[in-house]
Amino acid sequence: xxxxxxxxxxxxxxxxxxxxxxxxxxxxxxxxxxxxxxxxxxxxxxxxxxxxxxxxxxxxxxxxxxxxxxxxxxxxxxxxxxxxxxxxxxxxxxxxxxxxxxxxxxxxxxxxxxxxxxxxxxxxxxxxxxxxxxxxxxxxxxxxxxxxxxxxxxxxxxxxxxxxxx
Numbered sequence: 001x002x003x004x005x006x007x008x009x010x011x012x013x014x015x016x017x018x019x020x021x022x023x024x025x026x027x028x029x030x031x032x033x034x035x036x037x038x039x040x041x042x043x044x045x046x047x048x049x050x051x052x053x054x055x056x057x058x059x060x061x062x063x064x065x066x067x068x069x070x071x072x073x074x075x076x077x078x079x080x081x082x083x084x085x086x087x088x089x090x091x092x093x094x095x096x097x098x099x100x101x102x103x104x105x106x107x108x109x110x111x112x113x114x115x116x117x118x119x120x121x122x123x124x125x126x127x128x129x130x131x132x133x134x135x136x137x138x139x140x141x142x143x144x145x146x147x148x149x150x151x152x153x154x155x156x157x158x159x160x161x162x163x164x165x166x
Contacts, residue, residue, distance in 0.1 A: 015041060021072040027052065029078055031070050038084065040067040044097065056097035065091070071122045071130075079130065081122045082108075086115040090122065090132060090149065104153030111147055112155075129156060 015032040018040075022028040026047030033040050040063050044055035051059025065082040072078045076095030083089070088111040092103035099107035111117075111132060120133040128151030135142050148159040 012041065018067065019069045021070045021078060023072050023076065027076070029070050029072070031067055031080070033066060033068070035066070038066050039064050040080075042067075042070070042080075042093075042097065054096050061093070061097040063091075065089075067091075068119055069122050071124050073124060073128075079122060079124065081119055081132065083117070083119050086113070086117065088113045088117055088119065088132075088134075090130065090153070092153065102152065104149075109149060109153040113145065113147075117145065127151070 012032055014034045014036055017030060018033040019031040020028060028045050030043045030045070031040060032043070042056070042061045042063065044052040044059050044061075046052050053059060055061065063080075065080070066084050067080040067082050069081045070078050071081075073092075077100060078093050080091045080093065081089070082091060089108045090104070090111065091108045092100040094100050101107045103109070113134070114136050116138060117136040118134050120135060123131045123133075125131065130149040130151070130153075132147045132149070134145050136145055137143050146160065148156040150156050
């Protein structure tokens with residue numbers, strides 16, 4: 001950076017900033033979404049505000065998905081929430097931007113949600129468990145939905161009914 005600011009000299013036509021996460025060391029990831037192409041670009045910067053060269057290609061990863069939130073992990077990796085219609089997923093990325101294939105089924109977990117699910121938030125507990133919050137139903141009959149996953153992406157069977165509370 002320069003005097004507390006960093007230039008972002010990358011043109012992103014059709015993309016808009018959707019989410020970000022800052023780790024305690026000052027490094028960060030920023031998420032940009034292109035709704036027309038259903039793709040996401042994720043940028044990682046070090047604490048000095050420079051692109052993280054070990055992340056993707058020159059600090060950037062492009063992924064075919066409509067990510068709406070990123071949540072950082074203690075090891076420098078992160079989770080991303082993806083939803084398209086009735087399909088809702090949590091994906092896990094390694095600190096270098098590669099998919100963590102040991103998480104869930106090939107790096108992602110398909111969430112057990114019904115049509116009309118609306119994402120509310122994603123949070124990681126200190127023990128690595130993952131909470132996904134949202135609601136589902138129509139305007140007259142909305143219900144809060146909480147889904148908890150273990151750190152490896154499996155359903156937390158100790159939470160609610162098979163990892164889900166409605």
